[in-house]
Amino acid sequence: MTFLHASEMRGGYGSGADILHGCTLTVQKGEIAVIVGPNGAGKSTAMKAVFGMLNLREGHVHLGGEDITQLSPQERVYKGMGFVPQTHNIFPTMTVRENLEMGAFIRNDDIEETIEQVYELFPAVKDKRNQNAGELSGGQRQQVAVGRALMTQPKLLMLDEPTAGVSPIVMDELFDRIIEVARTGISILMVEQNARQALEIADKGYVLVQGANAYTDTGAALLANPEVRRTFLGG
Amino acid sequence: MDILNALVAFANFVLIPATAYGAQLALGALGVTLIYGVLRFSNFAHGETMSFGAMVVVLVTALFQSWGISLGPLPTALLALPFGIAVTALLLLTTDRVVYKFYRKVKAAPVMLVIVSTGVMFVMNGVVRMVVGTEDRRFADGARFLVNARDFKAWSGLDEGLAIKTTQVITVVVALITVAALFWFLNKTRTGKSMRAFSDNEDLALLSGINPERVVTITWLLVAALATIAGALYGLDKSFKPFIYQQLLLPVFAAAIVGGIGNPLGAIAGGFVIAFSEVTLTYAFKKVITYLSPDSWSPDGLVQLLSTDYKFAVSFAILIIVLLFKPTGLFKGQSI
Numbered sequence: 001m002t003f004l005h006a007s008e009m010r011g012g013y014g015s016g017a018d019i020l021h022g023c024t025l026t027v028q029k030g031e032i033a034v035i036v037g038p039n040g041a042g043k044s045t046a047m048k049a050v051f052g053m054l055n056l057r058e059g060h061v062h063l064g065g066e067d068i069t070q071l072s073p074q075e076r077v078y079k080g081m082g083f084v085p086q087t088h089n090i091f092p093t094m095t096v097r098e099n100l101e102m103g104a105f106i107r108n109d110d111i112e113e114t115i116e117q118v119y120e121l122f123p124a125v126k127d128k129r130n131q132n133a134g135e136l137s138g139g140q141r142q143q144v145a146v147g148r149a150l151m152t153q154p155k156l157l158m159l160d161e162p163t164a165g166v167s168p169i170v171m172d173e174l175f176d177r178i179i180e181v182a183r184t185g186i187s188i189l190m191v192e193q194n195a196r197q198a199l200e201i202a203d204k205g206y207v208l209v210q211g212a213n214a215y216t217d218t219g220a221a222l223l224a225n226p227e228v229r230r231t232f233l234g235g
Numbered sequence: 236m237d238i239l240n241a242l243v244a245f246a247n248f249v250l251i252p253a254t255a256y257g258a259q260l261a262l263g264a265l266g267v268t269l270i271y272g273v274l275r276f277s278n279f280a281h282g283e284t285m286s287f288g289a290m291v292v293v294l295v296t297a298l299f300q301s302w303g304i305s306l307g308p309l310p311t312a313l314l315a316l317p318f319g320i321a322v323t324a325l326l327l328l329t330t331d332r333v334v335y336k337f338y339r340k341v342k343a344a345p346v347m348l349v350i351v352s353t354g355v356m357f358v359m360n361g362v363v364r365m366v367v368g369t370e371d372r373r374f375a376d377g378a379r380f381l382v383n384a385r386d387f388k389a390w391s392g393l394d395e396g397l398a399i400k401t402t403q404v405i406t407v408v409v410a411l412i413t414v415a416a417l418f419w420f421l422n423k424t425r426t427g428k429s430m431r432a433f434s435d436n437e438d439l440a441l442l443s444g445i446n447p448e449r450v451v452t453i454t455w456l457l458v459a460a461l462a463t464i465a466g467a468l469y470g471l472d473k474s475f476k477p478f479i480y481q482q483l484l485l486p487v488f489a490a491a492i493v494g495g496i497g498n499p500l501g502a503i504a505g506g507f508v509i510a511f512s513e514v515t516l517t518y519a520f521k522k523v524i525t526y527l528s529p530d531s532w533s534p535d536g537l538v539q540l541l542s543t544d545y546k547f548a549v550s551f552a553i554l555i556i557v558l559l560f561k562p563t564g565l566f567k568g569q570s571i
Contacts, residue, residue: 077444085442091435094428101425102432106444148443 002062003029003187004156006050009059018057019045020211025189027156027204032178032188034219036195036232037208043191044086044160046208050189051083051158052076063156078106082154086161086191089145092134096125096144099133103151111151118147121177139170143177150181157181159190163197175201196233199223207232241526243395247384248522253514254507255403255472258410261506262465263483264490265417265499266458268568272434272497273454274335276348281462282484283359286477287326288463289470290363292319293374300376308378310405312471319467324459330355331455339451356481363477372475375402395526402472413464414503417457421499426453434497482547486513489550493557495568504565509550517543 004027012019019042027033035043048054050061052073060069063079071079091099100118104111119126122143128136133144142162149157159178163171171194179201182188192198199205202219207228215228222228263285270278278284295315305311334355338348381404384396391397421427426449433440433450441447466480473479486509494505519537541549557564 073442074444077442083442085439088436089439091432091439093435094431098428098432102428102440102443102445105425105429105432148439152444 002026003031003064004050004189005060005062006046007060007062009046009049009056009061011049011054011056011058012045013054018211020049020056022059022212023049023208024213025050025206027187027189029155029187030182030185031203032182032190032201032219033204033206034198034202035189035191035206035208036198037206037214038232041208042211043208045211047158047160047189047191051081077152077154080152080155082149082152082157084142084145084149084157084159084162086164090133090141090148093132095130096133096136097129099144099148100125100151103148106152114151114153118150121150121180122147139166139174142166142170142174146174146177146181150186154186156187156189159188161191161193163192163194171197196223199233237394237526240393240395241523243387243391243393243397244522244526247395247397249511249514249518251399251403253511255400255406256514257507257510258406259465259469259472259506260486260490260510261503262410262413262461262468263487264494264502264506265414266461266465267487267491268494268496268499268502269454269458269461271491273430273450274339274348276345276352277488277496278458279349279352279484280330280356280359281458281487282480282482283356283363284323284327284458284462285466285469285483285487286363286480287359287466288319288323288459289466289475289480290367290477291322292316292463292467293367293372293470293475295319296374296376306377308401310375310377310402310471312374312376312467313405313409316464316467319463320460323463324456326359327455327459328452331451360477360481367477369477372470374475375471377401395522400472402468406468406472409464409468413461417461417499420457430454485547486510486550489554492568493553493564495564495566498564498566498568501564501566501568508565509553512553513546513549516540516549517546 004025006025009020009023010018023042023046025033025046035046037043045054049056052071056069060067062068063081068076068079091102094102100115101111104114124140125143125147128140133141136144146159146162163174166174175197178188190198199219199222205217205219205222206213207215207222215222215225217225263281267278267281270276292312292315295318296312299311299314304314306313334351338351378401380398381401382397382399384398387397421431429445430450430453432443433445433447469483490505490509491502493508494501494503517539519539521534521538524538525533
């Protein structure tokens with residue numbers, strides 16, 4: 001059964017023009033789904049639509065079989081969605097540990113175990129736990145941002161270009177960590193600029209063009225598809 | 236050459252008054268900086284909020300005195316403080332619901348809120364004048380001096396007397412307790428951390444499930460406490476004169492901005508920087524220099540760099556210098 005099913009989404013920001021023209025995204029449990037495509041294709045917009053950050057004029061979003069189309073982003077967090085924005089995704093003047101605590105703000109139970117899990121997943125986060133998050137390097141910040149989103153124990157983790165502006169080595173490491181997160185049964189929906197590397201770790205890839213699905217296949221199949229390679233992956 | 240007498244004179248006329256004044260400014264600036272950090276506007280009504288809080292303290296103190304309640308050597312006003320805070324909190328929360336909430340809902344630009352707060356300032360100013368009038372009131376009771384100039388002279392055998400007013404000591408002690416409690420709240424409690432998170436990154440705070448209206452309410456409560464304490468301490472130390480607080484708005488804002496607006500540590504540092512510059516530049520150093528130099532070198536003039544009438548100019552000069560060279564303030568605050 002499909003865990004996230006966002007079907008035929010149509011909409012844009014505010015009362016502006018439509019950016020999405022019938023975009024469909026599905027993610028299975030524990031699966032990594034990657035959205036790639038040219039600049040301005042509506043990749044981030046599609047993810048924000050799934051998270052409820054723009055009004056859909058058509059289409060539905062189902063999470064775990066429940067229709068959540070009408071819910072606000074905050075309400076979707078309670079339903080099990082975690083979102084890591086592309087920028088401004090940490091609390092810069094708070095310590096790394098406080099960032100994690102704030103991530104778990106909606107929980108009333110003991111969060112120590114989850115904090116330990118995040119520390120285990122990202123040893124760098126543990127090392128810097130008493131440092132202000134704003135003082136960390138780009139890659140470490142992203143780890144804190146992902147860790148913060150994991151604190152609500154989400155069932156679906158959404159990442160908006162998690163590797164933007166980090167070095168290739170850091171990117172590989174971040175992708176390894178994301179695979180580890182997926183192995184724990186968390187579904188991952190990710191928008192990526194580094195299409196080739198992202199598709200390599202993807203169970204499912206979506207190529208968006210002008211707000212609509214152009215190609216949908218497994219990551220490996222998309223990488224092998226000559227048409228996709230020629231148009232989007234630079235040969 | 237008489238270094239000891241010079242030191243005592245310096246402490247008596249610069250060090251001690253400036254420390255007390257600095258603590259009062261720091262508490263005022265903390266309120267300004269909290270509002271700026273959480274509600275994201277410069278609250279021009281803060282001086283009047285201090286005035287209102289001090290007024291309630293004055294009235295409750297008078298009531299207690301008429302009932303014969305006192306704290307012995309300490310001023311009765313300390314007992315009245317909690318009541319002043321409670322009434323001021325009520326005023327601020329009402330103002331928020333009636334005025335500011337609307338502008339938050341329509342996402343008004345910060346500059347608009349500044350103008351709105353100026354309107355609130357005039358209303359509060361009118362309320363205070365209607366309730367207690369404009370005249371000067373002294374409401375400090377209890378022991379006037381902790382260290383008396385005559386006793387100090389007799390004890391030390393120096394020519395120069397040292398006087399420490401009870402209100403100066405109380406100002407510093409109460410300010411220390413208030414600041415310690417505020418920092419404990421902001422850094423150790425879940426609610427305090429959620430306030431900092433909201434100030435740091437509003438969107439991410441919302442995503443994390445932090446309720447913005449609750450953060451706003453708690454901020455006003457803290458501001459009510461800080462403003463009332465700052466206003467009452469200033470009134471105790473000098474006297475309660477409603478229009479003085481409108482003038483106090485200038486050094487308070489200068490302190491917040493110099494320290495780095497939005498940064499509580501900066502507000503405290505800024506308060507002392509402004510207070511010490513103001514007092515040092517307007518103090519006549521003739522006496523201190525006379526003690527330090529050989530007899531014949533005694534200066535003819537007062538060696539006062541600026542007349543006390545110009546003390547507000549000092550805040551502005553420092554403000555401009557700091558903003559020119561370090562736009563985010565001495566400590567890293569938000570740029571404005």
